[in-house]
Amino acid sequence: MWLSAHLPRLPLEVFTRGAPDGDPLAVGTGPGAHPRVIACNPPARARGVSPGMAVGAAHALVDDLQVQSRDEAAERRALERLGAWAGQFTSTVSLAAPDTLLLEIQGSLTLFGGPEALARQVGDGLAVLGHEADLALAPTPLAATWLARARSGTTPIVTRRGALVKALAGLPLAVVDLEPEALATLAGSGLRRLGECLRLPREGLARRLGPAWVRTLDQALGHVSDPRPAFQPPARFEGHLMLPAEVDDVERVLFAVHRLVMELTGVLQARAGAVQALELVLVHGGGDRTRIPLELATPVRDSRHLLALLRARLERVALPAPVREVALVAERLLAPEEGTRDWVEPARGAVQDVHRLVERLQARLGAQAVRGVCQVDEHRPERAWRTCEPGESGADVAAGHRPLWLLAEPALLAVREGRPWLNREPLVLEADRERIESGWWDGCDVARDYFIARDARGARLWIYRELRGERRWFLQGVFG
Amino acid sequence: MSLDPLLQRADLWRGGQIPPVADGVPTGFADLDALFPGGGWPRGALTEILLPRDGIGALRLVMPALARLSRENRWLAWVAPPHIPYAPALAAAGVDLSRVLLIHPRAASDGLWAVEQTLRSGTCGAVLAWPAVGDTRALRRLQLAAEAGRCWGLLFRPEHLVRQSSPAALRLRLVPQERGVAVHVIKRRGGWAAGPVHVDVDHVVAQRSSAPTAPGSLHPRGA
Numbered sequence: 001m002w003l004s005a006h007l008p009r010l011p012l013e014v015f016t017r018g019a020p021d022g023d024p025l026a027v028g029t030g031p032g033a034h035p036r037v038i039a040c041n042p043p044a045r046a047r048g049v050s051p052g053m054a055v056g057a058a059h060a061l062v063d064d065l066q067v068q069s070r071d072e073a074a075e076r077r078a079l080e081r082l083g084a085w086a087g088q089f090t091s092t093v094s095l096a097a098p099d100t101l102l103l104e105i106q107g108s109l110t111l112f113g114g115p116e117a118l119a120r121q122v123g124d125g126l127a128v129l130g131h132e133a134d135l136a137l138a139p140t141p142l143a144a145t146w147l148a149r150a151r152s153g154t155t156p157i158v159t160r161r162g163a164l165v166k167a168l169a170g171l172p173l174a175v176v177d178l179e180p181e182a183l184a185t186l187a188g189s190g191l192r193r194l195g196e197c198l199r200l201p202r203e204g205l206a207r208r209l210g211p212a213w214v215r216t217l218d219q220a221l222g223h224v225s226d227p228r229p230a231f232q233p234p235a236r237f238e239g240h241l242m243l244p245a246e247v248d249d250v251e252r253v254l255f256a257v258h259r260l261v262m263e264l265t266g267v268l269q270a271r272a273g274a275v276q277a278l279e280l281v282l283v284h285g286g287g288d289r290t291r292i293p294l295e296l297a298t299p300v301r302d303s304r305h306l307l308a309l310l311r312a313r314l315e316r317v318a319l320p321a322p323v324r325e326v327a328l329v330a331e332r333l334l335a336p337e338e339g340t341r342d343w344v345e346p347a348r349g350a351v352q353d354v355h356r357l358v359e360r361l362q363a364r365l366g367a368q369a370v371r372g373v374c375q376v377d378e379h380r381p382e383r384a385w386r387t388c389e390p391g392e393s394g395a396d397v398a399a400g401h402r403p404l405w406l407l408a409e410p411a412l413l414a415v416r417e418g419r420p421w422l423n424r425e426p427l428v429l430e431a432d433r434e435r436i437e438s439g440w441w442d443g444c445d446v447a448r449d450y451f452i453a454r455d456a457r458g459a460r461l462w463i464y465r466e467l468r469g470e471r472r473w474f475l476q477g478v479f480g
Numbered sequence: 481m482s483l484d485p486l487l488q489r490a491d492l493w494r495g496g497q498i499p500p501v502a503d504g505v506p507t508g509f510a511d512l513d514a515l516f517p518g519g520g521w522p523r524g525a526l527t528e529i530l531l532p533r534d535g536i537g538a539l540r541l542v543m544p545a546l547a548r549l550s551r552e553n554r555w556l557a558w559v560a561p562p563h564i565p566y567a568p569a570l571a572a573a574g575v576d577l578s579r580v581l582l583i584h585p586r587a588a589s590d591g592l593w594a595v596e597q598t599l600r601s602g603t604c605g606a607v608l609a610w611p612a613v614g615d616t617r618a619l620r621r622l623q624l625a626a627e628a629g630r631c632w633g634l635l636f637r638p639e640h641l642v643r644q645s646s647p648a649a650l651r652l653r654l655v656p657q658e659r660g661v662a663v664h665v666i667k668r669r670g671g672w673a674a675g676p677v678h679v680d681v682d683h684v685v686a687q688r689s690s691a692p693t694a695p696g697s698l699h700p701r702g703a
Contacts, residue, residue, distance in 0.1 A: 354555055354581075357601040361583060361594060369584045374577050375567045385567035393578040394567070402572060404539045405563035458656020459535030460682065478563060479682075480539030 001109070001159070004144035005086075005101040005122060005133040007079075008151065012039035014074040017130025018241035018256040018326060024062050025244055028055040030069045038070055066244065072098065077240070082131070084233030085263050087270025089122060094141070094228035100148070101133075102141050102228060119155045128262050141228055142220035143168060146194070149175040161222045168220065169195025176216070182209050233270070237330040239263050246285050246322035250314050253282065253323055257310055260328040265303040268333065274299035275330045280310055283325035292317060294363075297355035299334050305356055312363035358390050379438035380446050381406070381476060400434050401452065403462040403477030410474035413463065420453070420463060420473035427453040427461065437467070452479075505605075505632060508544025511677045516650065517669050521545050524630040525649035526623045530639040530666070534562060536656040537681035538636055541663070546606055547574035549632070554605025557581040557598040560591045562610055592618055599625035599633050606632040616645055623647040642666065 007013070011027045024044035028035040035055040044065060049058045055067055079095055086093045089112065092104035105118060112118035119135050126133045136147035138158040147156040150171045158167045171194045173186055185208060191197055197205065198217065206214045219226040239260040247253055257280065268274055276299045282290040292313050300306060361370045371387040374394025378384045385406070388394060413420040413427075420427050430452040439445040447467040454460055462477030504520025506513055513519050521527055521542070529538050546556055556579055558565055571577055583598070585591045591611065598607045599622060607626075611618075619635075626633040639653055651667040655676065662676035 354601075354603040357555075357598065357603050358581070360597060365583070365585050365590060365594065369586070371582045371584075372578065373565065373567050373570075373580050373582055375571055381568075385564070387582065390581050391578055396571070397568065399568040399572065402566055402569035404543070404566055404569045404573070405534070405561075406566040407563055455535075457533060457536075458661075459533060460537070461535060477566060478535040479537070480535060480563075 001104070001106040001115075001137060001139060002141045002144040003089075003103040003105045003119060003122060003135060003137050004096075004141065004148040005082075005103070005126065005135050006145065006148035006151075007082075007099045007101070007126075007131055007133050008149075009039055009132050010075050010078060010099045011070050012041060013131055014071055014078050015068050015242055016041055016244055017259060018243040019245070019247070019252060020255065022244060023064065023066060024049065025066045025068065026055070026058055027070050028067050035067075035069075037067075074240075074242075075099070080231070080233075081237075081239060081263060081267075082126070082129070083231040084237070084270060085125075085129070085266035086122070087233060088266050089118065091230075093231045095231050096141075096145060100145055102145070104228075105137070115157050115159065116155070119157070123155070125262075125266065128259070129266075130259050138167070139164065140220055140222045141226055142216065143222075146171055146175040146220065164221050165195075165198055169193065169198065171195075173197070178209075178213070182213070185209065233267065235333055237264050237267055237275075237328070237333060239328045241326045243324055243326065246324050248319055248322040250317075250319075253319075253326060254311055254314060256326040257314070257328070258307060260326065261303050261306050261310065264328060264330060265301055265306065268301040271333060271335065273333045273335055274301040275306075275332070276300070276334060277330070277332065278306070278310075279329045279331075280313070281327040281329065282319070282323045283327065284319075284321040285324050286321060288321060290317065290320065290323075297359060300356075305360075308360055309363045312360065316364065316366075354390070379436055380444070381436070381450075382410075401432075403460075404480035405478040407476055407478070410464075410476045413473040413475055415473055420465075422455055422461070422475060425456040427455055427463065429453050429463075435467075436464075450476075505545045505549060507541075508548075509541075509677075509679050512663065512679065515665060515668075515674055515677055521632050522649045522669070523632050524627045525669075526619065526626050526633040526635060526647065527650040527652070528619075528635045528637060528646055528648035530637055530642050530651065530653045532639050532654075532656070536654060537661045537679075538654055540681035541654070541661065541679060542606075542608075542634060543573045543575070545632075546608075547576075549605030550576040550579040552605065553579065555579050555581055555603050557583060557604045557607045559583045559595050559598065559607060559609040560585055561608070588612060592622070595622055595633070596625045598629075599631045600629040602629045602631070604629065604631050606634055608634045608636070610636045616647065620647045623649070 015027065016025060021042055024041065024047060026037045026040040026044050026049055028037055037049060037051050037053045037055055037058050039051055040049045044062060048061045049065065059065055075098055079097060082101055083093050083095050086101055086103055090103045090105050090108045094102040096102055108118060109115060112121060115137050119137060123133060123135055134148045134151050136144045136156045138144035138147055139161045143158065143164050146168060156167065158164060173183060173192060173194060202214050215224060218224040241256040241260060243256060276296050278294040280292040294309060294313060358370055370390065372390040372392050374386060374388045374392060375397050376384050376386050377395040377397050384399065413422055415421065432452065434450040436450060437447045448464040449467060450462065450464045452460060453463050460479035461475055463473060463475050465471060465473050504516055504518030504522055506520040531538050550556055567577055570580065583594050585594050595607055595609045598604050622633055642653060649669050653664040653666055655662040655664065657678060660678060660680035660682055662678050664676045665674040
């Protein structure tokens with residue numbers, strides 16, 4: 001059983017899917033003498049442009065029409081990426097250039113809830129990526145492809161081989177890959193529909209159109225085998241989106257990023273894999289690039305998490321110039337055995353791993369803004385702690401009575417009548433005193449007497465007096 | 481005005497509502513546990529502690545519960561603390577330092593965002609914040625995030641906000657005493673304002689806590 005996804009608008013989509021429909025756009029046959037429109041977007045169509053029209057005529061109709069030359073290499077790359085993406089539905093994907101994906105789905109029907117449900121998921125998935133597809137399911141790849149190309153507006157599903165002749169009978173001959181001369185020959189004989197050909201004796205057809213075409217018909221009906229090469233997706237991911245117009249606000253860049261991330265996570269799903277390092281590349285008008293690398297603490301394949309991280313990173317980037325193209329690159333797609341934590345898509349509201357939280361926070365606030373804290377085996381109070389990676393464990397030291405808050409810098413206290421004062425009030429010292437003398441070896445030695453003090457309004461403070469020099473008083477901590 | 485929108489409001493307490501089951505985080509102070517619905521600090525909700533100033537014992541008041549959560553492998557996120565949370569004192573109070581997350585946003589708006597993210601994450605047992613700004617609407621967002629992440633959201637705020645309406649499930653006002661603090665309950669779910677309860681916080685942190693407490697086991701009261 002084969003599912004065929006025919007992408008009639010691929011020549012256009014390689015230019016447009018980076019942005020929602022905006023200005024009228026057409027794709028032409030290239031820089032030749034008489035370029036013709038191959039495809040156009042709805043805003044252009046609404047103003048009278050249609051495929052087949054001369055580009056000059058289209059310009060006359062729509063003066064602000066943008067015309068791009070067809071980029072067949074980009075179409076081929078797009079089809080290959082979709083082939084990798086489609087691997088999430090079946091292990092056997094085949095590409096039928098220039099515009100058709102073939103999925104062998106017999107083994108996937110139960111998993112995805114039957115042919116209708118599977119077709120819906122493929123169609124919806126492609127739509128999220130910005131591709132419009134006509135789908136059909138049939139027992140042979142050719143029949144599925146022809147049915148999809150007929151663009152009936154529904155998804156034809158033919159489950160039995162015996163029903164194929166009837167299902168194909170009504171299709172116009174244009175759905176078949178035929179040379180224009182062959183098509184003209186058939187039309188000259190009054191043949192316009194596949195059914196009319198199928199009814200003719202094979203010998204006569206072979207004489208008129210060549211034996212290869214008879215064989216094609218037999219393959220479509222399943223009388224002759226039709227092996228298809230399985231597409232082997234590459235072990236890296238590189239997605240590109242051209243933006244139809246140069247874009248300078250982050251929201252519109254994010255639109256494109258969203259589509260690329262969905263493509264990437266589909267590919268990851270297909271491999272049951274994950275990524276741990278990514279690079280988002282923004283190509284600017286002059287060809288300059290802004291590179292935004294993203295390193296993750298653990299392998300991830302959850303699209304929402306990746307999107308949240310990329311969004312946070314993008315929001316912190318100042319764009320030096322408008323963006324013309326967006327690319328997402330993952331040099332290494334990890335296989336399932338490389339690390340096992342955190343791979344399963346989190347169920348809604350389920351507990352997230354702390355790494356994800358830290359990553360999300362760091363993406364927006366910067367790496368230094370999210371830290372752990374640990375003890376240091378050191379007598380000088382200001383050096384008895386340090387920040388560290390979240391989750392790290394430091395020394396385990398028992399100290400004396402210490403305040404929960406440490407001031408970033410000790411604050412000099414006023415002294416009156418021989419007592420330390422704070423905020424114009426005298427402090428009351430508790431009896432206990434702790435002497436700390438340390439650090440003579442590194443030149444930052446301290447010699448202090450520490451006291452717990454209470455101010456008139458009930459705060460408990462940690463203060464010290466220098467044992468040498470001016471014997472000043474300082475506030476260093478608050479009991480909190 | 482129909483009843484439904486009113487019932488949706490997080491800041492509206494319904495008389496006769498069944499008090500929550502006893503799944504609070506034990507405070508470490510028997511008198512407080514008795515006063516709080518749920519038998520402790522409310523998980524999955526905001527607690528607002530209103531203070532005349534720093535240093536009167538608000539942190540010491542919550543420290544036994546924080547220590548307990550950290551030893552249950554739950555993270556403690558400190559968002560924009562006013563001073564350095566001092567590692568030796570936290571360790572002495574029994575906190576597992578490897579479960580402490582310090583978050584220092586630059587802008588106030590980033591601060592509220594960070595509080596919301598940490599509350600919602602489902603990873604943190606408690607989130608401590610000192611929001612200088614934040615109207616009732618912002619607090620409601622935080623309350624919803626705390627519910628979603630089943631997290632104890634702790635907001636330390638100046639006491640002049642006592643008359644501002646608040647969606648927090650528990651609101652306390654602390655008044656310093658000769659020894660320790662007096663805890664006034666301004667709002668609690670399933671009960672009226674209450675207190676004050678006198679808590680001797682000066683001697684909570686002094687002893688180094690003993691062996692880790694297993695989740696669910698009884699916490700030594702009135703330490």
